[in-house]
Amino acid sequence: MSLDAEVSVTLGPFELNVALRVDDGEVVAVLGPNGGGKTTLVRALAGLHSLRAGHVTLDGVVLDDPSARIFVAPEHRQCGVVFQDYCLFAHLTTEENVAFGPRSRGVSKADAHHRALEWLDTMGLAGTAHLRPDRLSGGQAQRVALARALATGPRLLLLDEPMAALDAGARASVRHQLGRHLEGFAGPCVVVTHDPLDAAALADRLLIVEDGHVVQSGTLAEVTARPRTAYVAELMGLNLLRGRARGTHLVLANGTTLQTSVDANGDVFAVIAPRDVALYSSPPGGSPRNTWSTRVDEIHRLGTRARVLLGAPVPIAAEVTSEAVSDLGLGEGAPVWASVKATQIDVYGA
Amino acid sequence: MSIQRRPPLAVVAIATATVAFLAVPLVGLLAKVSWSSLWGDLTSPVATAALGLSLVCSLWTVVISLAFGVPLAWVLARFDFPGRSLVRALATLPMVLPPVVGGVALLLAFGRNGILGRPLFDVFGVQLTFSTAGAVMAETFVAMPFLIITVEAALRTVDPRFEEAAATLGAGRWKVFRRVTLPTIAPSLVAGSALTWARALGEFGATVTFAGNIQGRTQTLPLAVYVALEGNEQVAIALSLALLAVSLVILVSLRGWWLGAIRS
Structure with a gap:
């Protein structure tokens, strides 16, 4: 068990209670309507929101456990995050964006930039190294965000609505490429989305979260065949x-x-x-x-x-x-x- | 397309009068400039001393305002604490306070007999009144609020997710601030510094009240202009022209920047 989490978070009147386990190399999609707590789940796993109860354990190391008064700050978790809208640093070039993580973790400037260029190359972005994010297409920005998250060598990869910022025309091809890159990631990976097509294409397993709770989980085939809420049935067209x-x-x-x-x-x-x-x-x-x-x-x-x-x-x-x-x-x-x-x-x- | 109607004549007349009211004094100043002796007036001992001192004091004011104003702006923008609005009011009070009142207050606090000034003098032998440090202090008191409110407004508009993204990439708080927050608010930092500098350059009331009017030590440009007006009018006009030029340069280079930063 690589990622093992029981996330209980209170945000005003909203309660999130989600348990999830994700194996190494496994991609789990968290699917649900907007406002259901998906982003909060990602934030809690990344350490951007502390738990009220429960725990987050990665590779057996406890990252958050309020009962034991353990909380590891986000900068000390080895957790790569692709944010919604990507949140690329507008004042830095593509290369500097990707080098930011290694630099922050103490890698020398030359090595960090070398590593950044390698990742950009892997993502098919070698030609964009000196561009600012506002010059990139949606699909390119997504790959830069992914490269930036992966360049730190994270143990856990989190993607929050990675497809939401894309034009309809670019989706299919970007989705396919993203799926390929996620396959190459060795650790556990959690993808948050409200689009069942993304979930189906990217994930091995689905977790349906509605109103702060897991209403259903399983493989795509299991969830599709036997929906348990109107939301899931509607997603699957049943x-x-x-x-x-x-x-x-x-x-x-x-x-x-x-x-x-x-x-x-x-x-x-x-x-x-x-x-x-x-x-x-x-x-x-x-x-x-x-x-x-x-x-x-x-x-x-x-x-x-x-x-x-x-x-x-x-x-x-x-x-x-x-x-x-x-x-x-x-x-x-x-x-x-x-x-x-x-x-x-x-x-x-x- | 909206139809552009001609404004009423009465309004045009009033508007024209207003423009004249604002423009005539400047024209008057320009008309009286003796262009042939301008260079000589600007390089006279009184003028060069005032110019140099003003430059030194106003730049120190900007440096001190950045060093102390940015942390305060950050606290005001990011943390909700009891009395925050009181602190914010205090930080902006010098913008509306008559500068001479600020000078009197500084004098009562840091003067030779002030509540802090006396122990400062008795124990360390430090006297702020009638010193260049005092002039810097007076300018900082009056000008720093421009930096604080500009930077605070900018910090409020920074999307915290960018800072969070930096944190997940392994950057600690200081690194996040230095490498993400500061570059993001750089335009406002520049605008706030320019406004602070301009305000410091023009400071008169607090400086003369607290620091006095000693040539070469506390007699900054506005003070020198005021004094020169009595004896050497051409020097006063030349220095005024210099101050006007600086103000115009700042105004043009900032354009709507500052107002935009405050509004957003």
């Missing part, structure tokens, strides 16, 4: 229902009963993929057991596909083709029949 299971019957809060193929009992979550929701203009015949009549709330067109948000009694989204929308004469408020096969409802304990 319909999440909550209800009580009695055998293969699922009773929703409003009393509506759906037929499932999973034998379960008690409080459960049920997930339905929008593409598994079929829409009809008249009552369909045939096998689906779950068929109901409803109205269209909203239609979101995404190219050739459309997400159709349905109203009561089962407020879920259906994903259909744009042609289907016109064929069925769908519009906001239009009546429609919906159906879902019992085998396409996944049920798991709440």
Whole structure:
């Protein structure tokens, strides 16, 4: 266990309580809505915010433990941080920015600049050494920030919303490069993001933090398949229902009963993929057991596909083709029949 | 596009009168300059002594203000402590206090019979009144607030995350201040120093009250101008011209800088 932390921080009325363990070479993404405490978590790990309770232990060395009155100042933690918006020093060149860390840790000027140039070279930035940060593109600035954090030889790497400052057009390629550089880092790495695409591309494991708490964690596949909060379901584009299971019957809060193929009992979550929701203009015949009549709330067109948000009694989204929308004469408020096969409802304990 | 309407005639008339009021004295000064004897007037013994002394005193004032004002500005900007607004008021009071009152206060505190001046003289034999050190003290008392408020305003606008970034890179507090905070506020540091210098250069009331008017020791430019006006008007005009030129240079080089630093 390389990073082992139980972070309890109080910020006015806000409480953050997150436990996490990250192995050497592992990248964990902390994913969650803005204001959920992600940045506070990074700050606490970096020593920029002291804990109220809990501990931060890196390679067996305690960095923060209020009960033992231990607090290691940020400048004495071997912790590289890539800040949101990167926080590059505007009065220094790219090379001087990267050399700042080694210089601060007592490396001679010549060695520090040598090391900085090496890192810039590794990041494909050799030509920018004498530029000031305001002359860099978003992707370059991100790599300088990463080089600056790595040049100190940190044991722990923290990235706070590394993609947030980038133009939409540059994202995919920058994300790919960042992923490559993170793979090369030997220690534990924590990436904070609100974008599931970043989390999926960069991380081995996800930690979903909402309102100061971990609501779910696991590999991308685990979290995607079985979301446990509306936020996660929405991120993954899934319909999440909550209800009580009695055998293969699922009773929703409003009393509506759906037929499932999973034998379960008690409080459960049920997930339905929008593409598994079929829409009809008249009552369909045939096998689906779950068929109901409803109205269209909203239609979101995404190219050739459309997400159709349905109203009561089962407020879920259906994903259909744009042609289907016109064929069925769908519009906001239009009546429609919906159906879902019992085998396409996944049920798991709440 | 907004339509530019012509301002009312009455307002234009008043504005013109105001400009005239501000400009006429300067014109009057320039009109009376005897350009042929200007160099001679500026290099007369009284003038060179005053110029040299003013330069020395005002530069010392800037150095002392930086050394003592920046730490105070930092404390005021970064720490919330009981009485902070009181301290801030105290630090800016000399800006509105009549300088002669400042001089009297300095005299009562540091004069030969002052509460600190007497033990200072009795124990160490140090006398501040009628000394160049006293002139520097008077100038510092009056001018340092310009540095303090300019630098404090700048420190408040520094994004603390840059300092935090430096800390995570291994820089201790002093190093963070020296290598990140100071460069970030450098423009305000320069602006504050220039304002302090200009104010010190023009200081009259506190200096004459506390340090006296001794040629070569405490008679700075403004004092020399005042004295020369009685006997040697051309020297007074020449020195005034020198002070005016310095003020203009500072004003032009700072432009809206200082106001911007205070507002932001």
